[in-house]
Amino acid sequence: MAVSNPLPVPSLAHRLMRWLSMLVLAVSSLELQAGQLAIIIDDIGYNLDAGRRAADLSGDYTLAVLPFTPHGRELAERAYRRGKEIMLHAPMSNEQHLPLGKGGLESGMSRETFLQVLERNLADIPHVRGVNNHTGSQLTQEEEPMRWLMAELKQRGLYFVDSRTTAKTRAQAMAEAAGLPNRKRDVFLDDRPEPAHVASQLELAMATARRQGSAVAIGHPYPSTLAALEKIAPLLEKYAITLVKASLLMPSSRPSVNAGQCLAPPLSLWAETPPLHDPFSLPPALKWLE
Numbered sequence: 495m496a497v498s499n500p501l502p503v504p505s506l507a508h509r510l511m512r513w514l515s516m517l518v519l520a521v522s523s524l525e526l527q528a529g530q531l532a533i534i535i536d537d538i539g540y541n542l543d544a545g546r547r548a549a550d551l552s553g554d555y556t557l558a559v560l561p562f563t564p565h566g567r568e569l570a571e572r573a574y575r576r577g578k579e580i581m582l583h584a585p586m587s588n589e590q591h592l593p594l595g596k597g598g599l600e601s602g603m604s605r606e607t608f609l610q611v612l613e614r615n616l617a618d619i620p621h622v623r624g625v626n627n628h629t630g631s632q633l634t635q636e637e638e639p640m641r642w643l644m645a646e647l648k649q650r651g652l653y654f655v656d657s658r659t660t661a662k663t664r665a666q667a668m669a670e671a672a673g674l675p676n677r678k679r680d681v682f683l684d685d686r687p688e689p690a691h692v693a694s695q696l697e698l699a700m701a702t703a704r705r706q707g708s709a710v711a712i713g714h715p716y717p718s719t720l721a722a723l724e725k726i727a728p729l730l731e732k733y734a735i736t737l738v739k740a741s742l743l744m745p746s747s748r749p750s751v752n753a754g755q756c757l758a759p760p761l762s763l764w765a766e767t768p769p770l771h772d773p774f775s776l777p778p779a780l781k782w783l784e
């Protein structure tokens with residue numbers, strides 16, 4: 495009579511190994527889900543002390559510098575030496591008719607004048623990797639100047655971040671059409687500068703980065719914003735967020751999953767492993783990871 499072989503009982507070591515590989519998988523999956531956040535600090539150039547404080551922040555921040563300001567060049571140099579990324583914060587005409595200062599890109603400019611002003615702005619600020627708009631609620635609605643802008647930035651190998659100062663902005667769409675690396679601002683950190691508001695916007699930015707995988711936040715060198723950023727470390731840890739320079743979040747330079755960071759096979763190959771959809775509601779056994 496044929497006796498079927500009993501199924502092998504997994505040894506303790508075997509089960510331990512399997513449990514350990516599941517844990518490695520869970521941890522690396524959490525790492526993949528953790529977010530990347532770029533924080534851009536706008537309006538650098540007028541206030542020397544605030545600008546120095548922003549340049550001296552610890553971490554991968556990006557400073558957006560206004561052209562032809564009393565301290566723009568000096569602060570861009572200082573921030574660059576301290577490992578920050580530099581953007582041109584290009585003033586663009588707005589619906590409120592707020593003054594733009596020197597270097598303003600205005601509605602109604604001819605293509606030639608527009609490109610001349612842009613070129614001088616870019617020449618004024620050293621180490622520029624990308625551009626975002628200062629005000630601009632009027633100009634960013636206008637497709638023609640946005641097309642001129644994006645074509646020029648494309649030629650120069652720069653990226654564009656749409657600050658989204660109006661819901662009607664066409665800037666990002668035009669950057670996309672030009673094939674220019676681009677993002678939009680997800681969160682304004684200090685649309686109201688009260689410390690409690692800045693703190694909750696910072697948490698919102700981190701939650702957005704977790705949800706989307708990455709996010710772009712924009713703040714200003716206000717005392718409340720700088721104070722919050724100087725104490726950001728525990729918050730980054732709490733949300734498992736990595737601060738990155740804005741250029742790292744441009745679609746063309748997004749790190750690929752195959753770039754050697756994914757150590758475990760995809761979840762779909764591990765049918766027995768419960769998928770971790772929401773890093774904020776870990777199964778009880780993994781709670782210690784929080």
Ligand SMILES: [Zn+2]
Pocket residue numbers: 536537583627628629
């Ligand atoms: Zn601005």
